[in-house]
Amino acid sequence: MPEVENAVEAEPSTAAPLFGDRIDVARQYTADLARRGEELGLIGPLEVPRLWSRHILNCAIVAPLLRPGRTGDVGSGAGLPGLVLAIARPDVHLVLIEPMERRVDWLISEAADLGLDNVTVIRARSEETRLDVPLDQLTARAVSSLSKLIPTTAPLVRSGGELLFMKGSRVQDEIDAAAKIIRKARLSNVEVLVLGEGVVPEVTRVFRATVD
Numbered sequence: 001m002p003e004v005e006n007a008v009e010a011e012p013s014t015a016a017p018l019f020g021d022r023i024d025v026a027r028q029y030t031a032d033l034a035r036r037g038e039e040l041g042l043i044g045p046l047e048v049p050r051l052w053s054r055h056i057l058n059c060a061i062v063a064p065l066l067r068p069g070r071t072g073d074v075g076s077g078a079g080l081p082g083l084v085l086a087i088a089r090p091d092v093h094l095v096l097i098e099p100m101e102r103r104v105d106w107l108i109s110e111a112a113d114l115g116l117d118n119v120t121v122i123r124a125r126s127e128e129t130r131l132d133v134p135l136d137q138l139t140a141r142a143v144s145s146l147s148k149l150i151p152t153t154a155p156l157v158r159s160g161g162e163l164l165f166m167k168g169s170r171v172q173d174e175i176d177a178a179a180k181i182i183r184k185a186r187l188s189n190v191e192v193l194v195l196g197e198g199v200v201p202e203v204t205r206v207f208r209a210t211v212d
């Protein structure tokens with residue numbers, strides 16, 4: 001038998017406990033992304049064999065940080081973490097903010113296919129987004145540095161709300177580089193949470209800060 005390249009990764013045993021009774025929806029999303037993600041330019045070919053461990057679980061681990069209410073996700077792309085969070089937390093309304101038309105089309109049709117009635121998709125860049133009601137929390141993953149993200153996203157969050165940015169291992173360097181911007185945006189309670197030890201191959205680091 002020839003080796004099958006880019007085969008979809010088997011579901012890790014840690015997936016079902018993370019999603020609870022939403023696991024079947026997470027399975028459908030993962031299968032849809034594996035089937036169509038590369039062709040639609042949503043994920044690279046190397047990502048299919050590690051969809052669960054590097055992407056789906058990495059995002060699901062953030063779900064317990066959400067509070068009931070409205071959470072934005074800037075630069076959702078394929079739906080990471082926005083759609084994953086909407087699956088894991090049906091009690092939270094997710095507002096996905098993404099400028100690219102093809103990605104917006106995917107997010108809208110995938111949310112409908114998955115039966116997610118807790119998702120709104122806005123086609124815009126964060127800096128041009130205008131909301132009638134500010135968000136309670138806002139996430140972003142792999143969008144830009146803290147120095148660029150904070151000024152364009154903090155104004156979308158209500159006073160007392162939170163920014164939750166998924167970041168790589170150099171997050172502290174980014175925080176140091178953004179010190180002035182963090183002060184100017186009046187963020188407090190700045191911290192880095194390290195999540196997923198023993199659950200995912202690489203831990204997830206979350207920059208969390210309160211918007212005053």
Ligand SMILES: C[S@@+](CC[C@H](N)C(=O)[O-])C[C@H]1O[C@@H](n2cnc3c(N)ncnc32)[C@H](O)[C@@H]1O
Pocket residue numbers: 074075076077078079080081097098099100103124125126127140141142143152
């Ligand atoms: C590298 S992709 C990451 C997508 C997804 N968050 C993930 O982790 O796979 C960056 C995404 O951010 C979007 N983006 C870039 N600048 C943005 C901005 N200023 N406002 C909103 N989205 C932005 C891009 O269109 C793209 O979909």
